[in-house]
Amino acid sequence: MQRYFLTASAPTTIGEQFKLTGESVHHWLKVMRAQVGDEAEFVTANQQVVIGKLLSSTAIDAQVEVVRVSSPQVELPLKVVIACGVSKGDKTEQIVQRGTELGAAEFVFFDSQYAVAKWAENKRDRKLARLAKIAHAAAEQSHRTVVPTVSYQPSLTKLVQTVPYDTGIVAWEESAKQGESSQLVQSLNKMAIGQRLLAVFGPEGGLTMTEVSDLAQAGVVAAGLGPRIMRAETAPMYLLSAVSFSQELV
Amino acid sequence: MQRYFLTASAPTTIGEQFKLTGESVHHWLKVMRAQVGDEAEFVTANQQVVIGKLLSSTAIDAQVEVVRVSSPQVELPLKVVIACGVSKGDKTEQIVQRGTELGAAEFVFFDSQYAVAKWAENKRDRKLARLAKIAHAAAEQSHRTVVPTVSYQPSLTKLVQTVPYDTGIVAWEESAKQGESSQLVQSLNKMAIGQRLLAVFGPEGGLTMTEVSDLAQAGVVAAGLGPRIMRAETAPMYLLSAVSFSQELV
Numbered sequence: 428m429q430r431y432f433l434t435a436s437a438p439t440t441i442g443e444q445f446k447l448t449g450e451s452v453h454h455w456l457k458v459m460r461a462q463v464g465d466e467a468e469f470v471t472a473n474q475q476v477v478i479g480k481l482l483s484s485t486a487i488d489a490q491v492e493v494v495r496v497s498s499p500q501v502e503l504p505l506k507v508v509i510a511c512g513v514s515k516g517d518k519t520e521q522i523v524q525r526g527t528e529l530g531a532a533e534f535v536f537f538d539s540q541y542a543v544a545k546w547a548e549n550k551r552d553r554k555l556a557r558l559a560k561i562a563h564a565a566a567e568q569s570h571r572t573v574v575p576t577v578s579y580q581p582s583l584t585k586l587v588q589t590v591p592y593d594t595g596i597v598a599w600e601e602s603a604k605q606g607e608s609s610q611l612v613q614s615l616n617k618m619a620i621g622q623r624l625l626a627v628f629g630p631e632g633g634l635t636m637t638e639v640s641d642l643a644q645a646g647v648v649a650a651g652l653g654p655r656i657m658r659a660e661t662a663p664m665y666l667l668s669a670v671s672f673s674q675e676l677v
Numbered sequence: 678m679q680r681y682f683l684t685a686s687a688p689t690t691i692g693e694q695f696k697l698t699g700e701s702v703h704h705w706l707k708v709m710r711a712q713v714g715d716e717a718e719f720v721t722a723n724q725q726v727v728i729g730k731l732l733s734s735t736a737i738d739a740q741v742e743v744v745r746v747s748s749p750q751v752e753l754p755l756k757v758v759i760a761c762g763v764s765k766g767d768k769t770e771q772i773v774q775r776g777t778e779l780g781a782a783e784f785v786f787f788d789s790q791y792a793v794a795k796w797a798e799n800k801r802d803r804k805l806a807r808l809a810k811i812a813h814a815a816a817e818q819s820h821r822t823v824v825p826t827v828s829y830q831p832s833l834t835k836l837v838q839t840v841p842y843d844t845g846i847v848a849w850e851e852s853a854k855q856g857e858s859s860q861l862v863q864s865l866n867k868m869a870i871g872q873r874l875l876a877v878f879g880p881e882g883g884l885t886m887t888e889v890s891d892l893a894q895a896g897v898v899a900a901g902l903g904p905r906i907m908r909a910e911t912a913p914m915y916l917l918s919a920v921s922f923s924q925e926l927v
Binding site: 500525668 | 749750751775778779780818819858859901902904905906907908911914915916918919922925926927
């Protein structure tokens with residue numbers, strides 16, 4: 428069933444009605460060609476899911492009746508903040524799209540010393556808006572109840588000062604080469620439900636020793652993600668899958 | 678350091694020499710512009726890695742001296758066979774590229790009942806050759822010692838008859854919706870190092886009830902991969918990451 432995130436509040440009692448407006452109306456009526464009586468899922472601001480039936484519509488809004496209510500548990504037990512160096516091409520988009528499917532709570536992109544790409548200051552807001560849109564669409568498709576946020580930090584130093592976290596790891600290639608293999612498990616084991624895990628990933632060029640030791644000072648420890656070399660956009664997928672496996676399946 | 682897979686056998690004793698031929702010569706000399714004295718890694722047929730120094734070259738071959746030898750453990754302890762329904766666009770290529778980075782031993786693509794894409798018979802060999810090339814390049818980049826194979830099966834029935842496996846799972850959306858969350862862990866727990874895990878993934882359209890129950894008869898059990906809906910090309914990445922996490926990090 429098609430899923431939409433509601434920006435306005437909506438009733439969550441069966442039989443009540445609400446008015447759907449904005450882009451969701453356009454998508455449901457024009458793209459999906461919904462007819463009176465058709466149903467869709469709507470996620471309320473407090474993460475409840477209501478199944479709504481189309482009663483009537485105009486060119487700009489739709490009258491919807493709540494027919495069922497559910498509170499699915501589809502969010503990762505830990506809030507994972509994926510922090511990545513700005514990358515070339517469509518890599519940032521892939522990270523946001525796939526990372527949203529895999530349950531990330533938040534994405535932060537940062538400028539770093541070895542980065543081969545930079546976001547021009549005048550284009551940054553447009554880039555972030557585009558990534559936020561990708562997160563929104565991916566959250567709808569993967570039936571999440573939260574849309575991850577996307578933001579930018581000018582450096583790792585600024586990032587660890589600004590973004591709150593309970594536990595922090597950095598996926599560092601050198602760490603993997605030295606065969607480090609227990610830090611991720613240790614970090615996950617000490618976390619409680621609802622806590623924030625900051626996971627830092629370098630850009631294609633990797634992180635400098637200075638960046639990694641600055642992170643260590645902020646309590647963000649180097650962790651290996653297995654013995655194979657992963658590209659910049661693959662490593663966050665590994666981390667999110669590992670968090671899901673360890674927290675949702677084991 | 679650049680890595681190449683050797684098709685011919687090579688010495689694995691320091692000081693011995695071998696002749697490099699074929700595409701690797703072209704890449705090393707022309708693309709990477711290697712000079713006499715430069716080093717690269719060469720993976721032998723029996724998964725040893727030798728570091729070789731360029732002694733001399735002609736237009737078609739290069740004389741290389743073994744300067745170091747290593748036997749890195751970079752392969753997943755379980756041999757994971759990723760079996761996917763044929764998909765649209767570049768999804769199969771993404772599955773092979775990322776899946777190789779994440780340690781897959783083998784890829785099998787199959788035709789299925791709800792598939793929205795088919796490989797025309799006259800183009801199949803070309804598709805498989807292209808995917809094999811992608812696997813080769815990704816194996817070099819991710820510093821693996823094995824290049825995964827890529828093959829095709831006309832149906833799931835044929836697949837389970839032809840492809841050997843010790844344990845089989847199928848990632849089934851309905852299973853995830855019903856909250857099934859322990860089968861993957863159970864399946865992994867009963868496996869021994871070196872055994873083959875067959876992991877089946879439907880195409881975008883999913884698998885039919887009949888296909889899933891035929892798989893069950895062949896001992897391939899439905900397993901949930903967490904509560905979020907993943908796209909066809911994301912689910913194999915989750916599985917491979919989970920196998921690595923559970924077998925290499927925990």
